[in-house]
Amino acid sequence: MERLKSIDEFFLLRDRLRADRNPDLPTIVIPAGTCGQASGANDLIRITKRELLDKRLTEKIQLRITGCHGFCEMEPSVRIEPGGTFYPKVSPKNMASIIEAVAKGRVLKELLFGNRETGTPIEKQADIPFFKNQVRTLLSRNEKVDPIRIFHYIGNDGYSAMARVLSGKDPRWVIEEIKSSGLRGRGGAGFPTGLKWEMLSKQASRNGKFVVCNADEGDPGAYMDRSVLEGNPHSIIEGMIIGAYGTGATEGIVYVRNEYPLAIKHLLIALRQATQFGFLGKDILGTGFSLDIKVMRGAGAFVCGEETALIKSIEGKMGEPRQRPPFPVERGVHGQPTLINNVETWANIPVIIGLGAQEFAKVGTKENAGTKIFSLVGKIRNTGLVEVPMGITISKIVNEIGGGSVNQTRIKAIQTGGPSGGCIPAEMFHLPIDYESLTQVGSIMGSGGMIVMDEHTCMVDVAKYFMKFLKEESCGKCFICRKGTQRMHEILDDISSGRGKLEHLSLLEELGSVVKDTSLCGLGQTSPNPVLSTLRYFRDEYLEHIQNRQCLAGVCKALITYSINPNCSGCQLCLKACPAEAIHGERKEPHIIDAEKCNKCGACKSVCPFDAVEVRSGGGSVDWERGRMG
């Protein structure tokens, strides 16, 4: 393909691609992001290709391989267009019959998604509660394009926003448009994007300016950025071109962690294609505007998601934050003014230019415009990526989209914002999700991780887990962040092992507030959040651990014991499952657990078919139904 030399050539190409498209042609869409591939989407693709060739259906049925659609719980799934039939958890042996049904225009009822309450199958993807309650501006674009085929993206109005902007729009208009859209940075802090762009555009620099895409997503349990990069890399590139044009930047960098191989692969392919088509490089579409985008791979340090540490890492130095000011827009990569935005922010840019700022601002609330993708994980029925308008309540996400808890257990809290976020108790699920209200209750929006916790989750253990993560991932430059997280972990470890004292709680609070106050970067300043928020809302659990030496959730190993009750039929399943060889007993005789040897792994409980293995803490057994002591 030759480089396109003018805007007109681009629109000609787009119109041709649009005209070529036959929307009525049946299409099998197989999402094959990392989640899809892990659950077997590659097998489905292979079978589908073979079937289509064998049965000579290639003219009649199209196959489209895309990135993640969001419903990761139901992968590998298949979507049939037009119509939007959704088949969840497709097994390879059913694929042939699905293809046959598509060829005949039928729907296989028995493979459809079953409604949980009524048991009736739901055919259309759009009618499934998980999808119905979302506003999928970004994720729905993942369904439409094959990430490694630029024609798909262009045919679906891709790069049109860029072409519109490049066709003689004033860069100031671009910035005004982003400003009036009300878009705020999706990386966590929520700084108004348009304002940041304006600051960069006002910076004079002889040696060029940088636009950077921050794809160093490191929160445990969060993968929104990965899915967008994997499923729609061209939207990031387009956003960055528009951003560079608006701010006068001359170079682009995508900083992506090396743990995302598929995202890097798709991004590199997309960059090559965009350069071939003339969307990148010198003299883009004959407009005289030039931009190059490079990919930098990060080695996976969590702290490199912090913008000043990210700059250091790009420069090839140790990933360590530095004092701001000077802000990156003043002095960034190699000392040049630098604009750093998150993946999701960049992905929103073509949407804003395409729809118009006014239209974009209609979604969400006044202060928090647009949609936000959250990765909903933990003790929830519908695990996956959900895209919702800002200002939606937590309860709507958890109960309606997420479908509630897994085994009718009571949901206790939700943890937002990754390791630096806080736990929000179920009583506060009426809260709208926006930057301010989350900060108010002691959590943060973060990049959008949401971990649902039920009564089998011990909040002391949760805080301890995040402290362990943070003490390993703190860069270690600030003494207070390095030692503070270590000491908080040490104290939490004491509490969860039954060595806790009452004065530990005030010490945790005192230390937490100082770490928050005196740390240099965002990582340190938010690192006490898991401790402080659980102390604030779940203090009784801490007291239970300290005063009664009990863990009601049955999680803290030092405070629980496993035993076998008279329900035991002597089937010896647990005996075989025990890795510590702590269970003994004859066949058809009740077994006994040797407390000395037991390492409390829980393997016996998970295999027991008679509910005979009991977890006890303190005086009574942990009642798994209510989370209370019997």
Next chain:
Amino acid sequence: MITFYMNGLEVTVEEGMTILEAARFLGLPIPTLCHKDGLSPYGSCRLCVVEIGDGLKAKLVSSCTYPIEEGLRVRTASSRVMKARRVILELFLASCPQSKTIQDLASAHAVQQQRFKQEYENCILCGLCVRMCEEQMRAKAIGFRSRGEKRSIGTPFDIQSEECRQCGACLYICPACQLRCTYTEPERPICGGCANLPPPCLEKEGFGDLMCYMTPCVACEIRKEDRKE
């Protein structure tokens, strides 16, 4: 020249100064551990934090790295700052009690307890030696490695570095390597010796004919705090 407010006073200093430089120029003491004149500021010990801004936007920043801005409001010893410094010093004592520098700083701030598990680490990772080696000795023989709790300072691969001339500047500048004051209880991180003996003026009414030999006087500082509270 640039004008800003230091502890409520309107002052004017040269442009480009950091808060710490300005404070020292004006004679206001700010304790530091990782700062030395002649080396680039690093901001790792966090002892030099000061409070800037007003109301809800007030925050603590390290004064050694923060450049003065026009109209900035700085408080070098507000209660928030002092509370933070005490906790930081307590953490220092808990990790590295063998340093006289740290002991002195702690007693100057009336840190009377250490509530964490006692450790005896030799290094507080302040980075003075790394900067000394690089900036003054032009050797770049040592550097930081790894992150978080695994962070350490050393030569590459922990073998004798060809860059190292064994000049000893790193040893000279280290605040943690000095011998500590043990008094009668060698295990206690807080020395309890000279500096922690209550100064005579605390016990007696006024000075009388006693001469105070302490600068700054610990007792006077404590009493000032008490009066405030």
